[in-house]
Amino acid sequence: MADTSVELRDLVKYHGATLAVDHLSLEVRAGEFFSILGPSGAGKTTTLRLVGGFERPDRGEILVEGRSMQNVPPNLRPVNLVFQTYALFPHMTVFNNVAFGLEMRRIRRAELRSRVSAALDMVKLSDKHSRLPSQLSGGEQQRVALARALVNRPAVVLLDEPLGALDQQLRQEMQLELKAIQKQVGITFICVTHHQEEALTMSDRVAVMNHGRVLQVGSPQEVYESPTSEVVARFIGLSNHLSGRIVTVGGTTCRITSPDIPTTQPLLVRRPPGPMEANRVMLLLRPERLHVSQDAQAGRFDNAVSARIEKVTYTGSEMQYLLRLSDSVLWRARLPNSGARQERFRVGEAVFLCWNADDGVILTE
Numbered sequence: 001m002a003d004t005s006v007e008l009r010d011l012v013k014y015h016g017a018t019l020a021v022d023h024l025s026l027e028v029r030a031g032e033f034f035s036i037l038g039p040s041g042a043g044k045t046t047t048l049r050l051v052g053g054f055e056r057p058d059r060g061e062i063l064v065e066g067r068s069m070q071n072v073p074p075n076l077r078p079v080n081l082v083f084q085t086y087a088l089f090p091h092m093t094v095f096n097n098v099a100f101g102l103e104m105r106r107i108r109r110a111e112l113r114s115r116v117s118a119a120l121d122m123v124k125l126s127d128k129h130s131r132l133p134s135q136l137s138g139g140e141q142q143r144v145a146l147a148r149a150l151v152n153r154p155a156v157v158l159l160d161e162p163l164g165a166l167d168q169q170l171r172q173e174m175q176l177e178l179k180a181i182q183k184q185v186g187i188t189f190i191c192v193t194h195h196q197e198e199a200l201t202m203s204d205r206v207a208v209m210n211h212g213r214v215l216q217v218g219s220p221q222e223v224y225e226s227p228t229s230e231v232v233a234r235f236i237g238l239s240n241h242l243s244g245r246i247v248t249v250g251g252t253t254c255r256i257t258s259p260d261i262p263t264t265q266p267l268l269v270r271r272p273p274g275p276m277e278a279n280r281v282m283l284l285l286r287p288e289r290l291h292v293s294q295d296a297q298a299g300r301f302d303n304a305v306s307a308r309i310e311k312v313t314y315t316g317s318e319m320q321y322l323l324r325l326s327d328s329v330l331w332r333a334r335l336p337n338s339g340a341r342q343e344r345f346r347v348g349e350a351v352f353l354c355w356n357a358d359d360g361v362i363l364t365e
């Protein structure tokens with residue numbers, strides 16, 4: 001297909017006895033920022049190295065722009081891997097680091113100069129072309145590594161934990177910058193990260209991976225707001241859980257009860273797509289979707305359950321509450337700090353947790 005940049009078909013890769021990649025299939029579209037997100041050991045780096053040609057699959061096929069990569073060595077693939085450690089030559093200037101690959105390929109001097117200058121422009125480092133890597137900040141070194149990939153005009157740039165070596169604040173700045181550079185150059189980026197906020201911020205689409213398999217692929221909003229499994233919901237941000245049973249089903253909503261919490265009436269939740277055969281379900285609710293209040297807010301929300309405040313954490317930007325709904329159910333709520341007039345709750349206080357049907361997701365077991 002013309003708009004598919006990279007296609008992975010049923011890839012299997014063992015490292016000794018470890019199954020690192022387990023029948024993995026994915027399609028990455030041309031020009032998108034695609035992230036593979038998952039915990040350490042999920043098989044992300046192995047997948048990236050398979051695309052780069054640094055490992056060979058035991059089974060399956062890799063196509064880049066419709067062409068099979070079987071037997072194509074890394075240096076002849078239209079892809080470039082940016083290493084987490086940047087792998088810059090310490091004794092060479094920024095310009096020479098970026099020019100190195102082109103020199104190896106004996107590109108003419110005039111063309112080499114213009115391509116290196118263009119790549120340094122893209123990453124906003126033109127004014128630092130004669131510095132050594134040691135004279136650059138971590139973020140700038142990262143951009144040199146990126147320029148070194150872009151200068152080859154690859155079809156795909158592969159990034160392995162690109163921001164892993166940076167501190168938190170710089171990391172957030174670089175997330176936006178990387179995304180802006182990618183949009184500007186229009187090249188497909190495939191990025192591997194275990195950092196969920198990073199994947200959600202930068203990507204057009206995200207694949208959530210665990211134990212060598214892809215669990216879900218979707219836009220950041222889809223995987224965050226409509227996870228299709230508990231593992232995905234737990235991995236992408238905090239979630240509150242409640243197991244229950246469906247008691248009535250309507251057109252767009254259904255009602256569930258749970259033996260784990262005392263409720264006066266069944267909870268109203270959004271109905272998942274497809275037929276509703278299973279009657280045991282798991283309700284997932286994001287902590288920022290919950291409202292905490294002293295009364296049940298009758299009429300304002302679809303659901304209200306009573307709870308007791310167990311812990312209060314002030315983070316500056318938020319108030320975080322740990323709430324006990326019953327002996328076996330503890331939930332979290334996160335409320336943006338809206339100032340001194342905001343209602344604050346104390347440990348031990350009895351409150352109501354309120355939310356609307358659309359705020360939760362149910363998974364059928």
Ligand code: ADP
Binds near residue numbers: 015018020039040044
């Ligand atoms: P991730 O990038 O998601 O952390 P990896 O692809 O690095 O995951 O690793 C997947 C699995 O394969 C892990 O269990 C890891 O220990 C194993 N593994 C990775 N590389 C090697 C290797 N060179 N030799 C043996 N086992 C490996």
